[in-house]
Amino acid sequence: MELIFEKSRDGRHGVKLPDKDVPAEGRVPARLRREKDAELPSVSEPEVVRHFTNLSKMNFGVDSNFYPLGSCTMKYNPKFTEKIASSEHFADLHPLQPQLIMGGMLTQGALEIISNLEKLLCEITGMDVFTTHPMAGAHGELTGVMLMAAYHRHKGNAKKFILIPDSGHGTNPASAAIAGYRIKTVSSDSNGVMDLEEFRRKIDDEVAGVMLTCPNTLGVFNPHISEICDLTHEAGGLMYYDGANLNAIMGKVRPGDLGFDIVHLNLHKTFATPHGGGGPGAGPVGVKEYLEPFMPVSRVVRRKDGTFALDYDKPLSVGYISPFYGNFSVLVKAYAYIMLLGKEGLVEASENAVLNANYLKEKLKKDYEIPYDSNCLHEFVVSAAKQAEKGVKALDIAKALINEGIHPPTVYFPLIVKEAMMIEPTETESRETLDSFVDIMKNIARMAERDPGKFADFPANMPVKRPDEVKAARDMDLAFTGTEKGAGG
């Protein structure tokens, strides 16, 4: 499809702007002006609308396709929360308004939503205090590790390392590293959970904390979790819970009860806010009471008269990790979702997510190797190792699924499984969708046996087929520089 720049014609406009209504003329000295205009496209509104509508049709989304992308919790995004969040009383609210005298009184509804959501997330996770400021899951991780650092600095603890299992999300070690820590990786045992013996050898008083996903990326709940928490605390370290997989356990298990000190949640996973093609998300962080003094500023507090205000006076705080209060409109959507589902609905969501994952695992296990075949929770990992022997790799299976209108599972992750395909169906898929996925996966397995060469043709029905990633990285065509066709030349 043509680029928007290739549709540009001089003299066309997409928006009617107001005419100048003031007599004054602002002056910018010539040396402070740009020499040439910014070559933004010149297109009419109908052309812009058609361009982006047609682009949208080149995407799979949850509304149009089954999207069992492991660890991403691609559940249905309710429509009413979109409507609520777009209310002008939220959308037009200036974030600096509460910093004006009297202005805080004009944002009471927004502050109450933040406060109510924080309380709900505390109860869901068993933590004491939440902040809504982190703007994505990895941002929550960074905030969590910064909290650890602030705590240890305050205590005078000399800590250097963060322990992370080899099945952990890539963001865990990346977040710990940019917060100034060195990483020690702990292997997984034969059940797919962190190896307890190796952990015992590696935990010592130089360890600032341990970052864990529970259930982990294999969908397996670590039965030694209490012991791991105890050992970490004895060594003076903190336990960090990566909440990417919370959709497995709502109402069943709470990280706070298990002994975790810090958790982050992904509202764009568990709490049904849309992923937006990569974002925005929201990654609120919860902690136990004793870490409250270190939480980012500002904090929403409730005054004696019942009104809400922002508290910036926190001398031990890690400071500002967001310009304001986080991705507010995402928070509104998650809050509305929790209010609608309520206690029973949240439990039901987790139960059905786990049911769907186990159902798929049971149905796929004859045709695909399942390296860690214990009871899974919300997701599980199959290996295409058997198919790879015939030359059909996980990536080829992914492309065959696209050909069938299904977004592939997460492939090649976790790193500890060869030819990994991480499958997370979520609770919002019907039994017919799951059965149809199983049929397609079985067909693919049969085709891998009989006609492995066929996979090179997939996907045959999409706008592109296997675009050349090596060429992309080598040529680095990262912005269109022409005015006519030529990108990717």
Place this chain on the structure above:
Amino acid sequence: MSYIPHSQKDREEMLREIGISSGNMDELFKGIPEDLRARSFSIPSGRSEYEVMEHLKELADRNTTGLVNFVGGGFYDHYIPAAVDALVSRSEFYTAYTPYQPEASQGTLQAIYEYQSCICRLTGMDVSNASLYDGGTALYEAAMLAIRATGRNKIIMDGGVNPIYRKMMYSYTSNLNIEFVDIPVTRDRDYREKIYAHLDAETAAVILQNPNFFGTIDDHTDISEKCHEKGALVISSVYPISLGILKTPREMDVDITTGEGQSLGIPLSFGGPYLGFMAAKKELARKMPGRIVGATRDAEGRRGFVLTLQTREQHIRREKASSNICSNEALCALRALIYMSLIGKEGLKKVARLCLDKTEYARERISGIRDVEVKKEWPTFNEFVVKLPRNPNEVIGKLINKGIAAGFPLGRYYSSMEDYLLIAVTEKRTKRDIAIFSDALEAALWS
């Protein structure tokens, strides 16, 4: 009610398939020891869609919007064309994930490529990433990029950089071994000498902002030259709408530019989601943080788009990644792209020109008020500082009662500026708005 399609019968049959005949869903969790189960789960019962809508509407009504807004501070009340909202509401865009599978994501990928192209055209830079969380995080990521690229660890930061961003920078780096030099805000030329006095062989970058937090515009070409002589990079945080008129970071030989993209079609939304953009010279591409989309060819020679240079990223490089970012602000980048497409080359100039002229009008009106000092020594874009004869909070309170958000009190971030007010004017403010504001300001001070 959890958007679950299964009937009771479906559930029972599916449970049987996996060997649970009791029909008890809780058996799915039998692998979790009893003593590890939730000790409490005291969440209110669910409510109907209508009831939740009413509850949220009631909370929404407790926010006062529709104030005639002269507050900016880096976050501006610009007009958002209706087509922006309509197009980002296409669920094929907003219910998709990060475009890991290019065949199933060409819509998102091409849009990001077009967004990167627009950001490059706006700033004059060679490469842009696909977005970061916000302007403040983008500035921090730029500092880290400069540190990686130069192998040095000293950062000089101008006092005219948004104070919120400066706070974010210090917070993010508080556990790292980075030396910061803060150049105090001055209203004369000698701040350049102060920068140069600290510029040395250990300096990774000098961080500037244009227009700066006080709305003042400048040409930083001479600073870039001095920095490059010492092997340091220059980072500039910019306001995208101003680039309809102002000299680009590239024309000033800046190495990395960042900014808050909120003004490009993204609602103020009480602080987010916003859009951090980052663009740089080509030689820095392989060290940049965040997703980047590249154009390529597919197996049949057709043009296609993919996530590229992924070996920089956390899902491959883990602790050696250039950043920890995974989810970004893709839908906000899409908003910015659609805004830039609708407004176009001529529209951007016109919006910038309207901001400039209306701001000049506001400056003229307000400078006529007795004992109000309007700083005029330096040119500004759409924001300017006034010194009031008394603490601005009193005035702000009075004007809020009249439905006007008068501006931002600088004393909040600068202890030496207790009497100063920062006033922003966008294309949405009419001559009448400005006149009413000016009259109300005068009345608040003198009647």
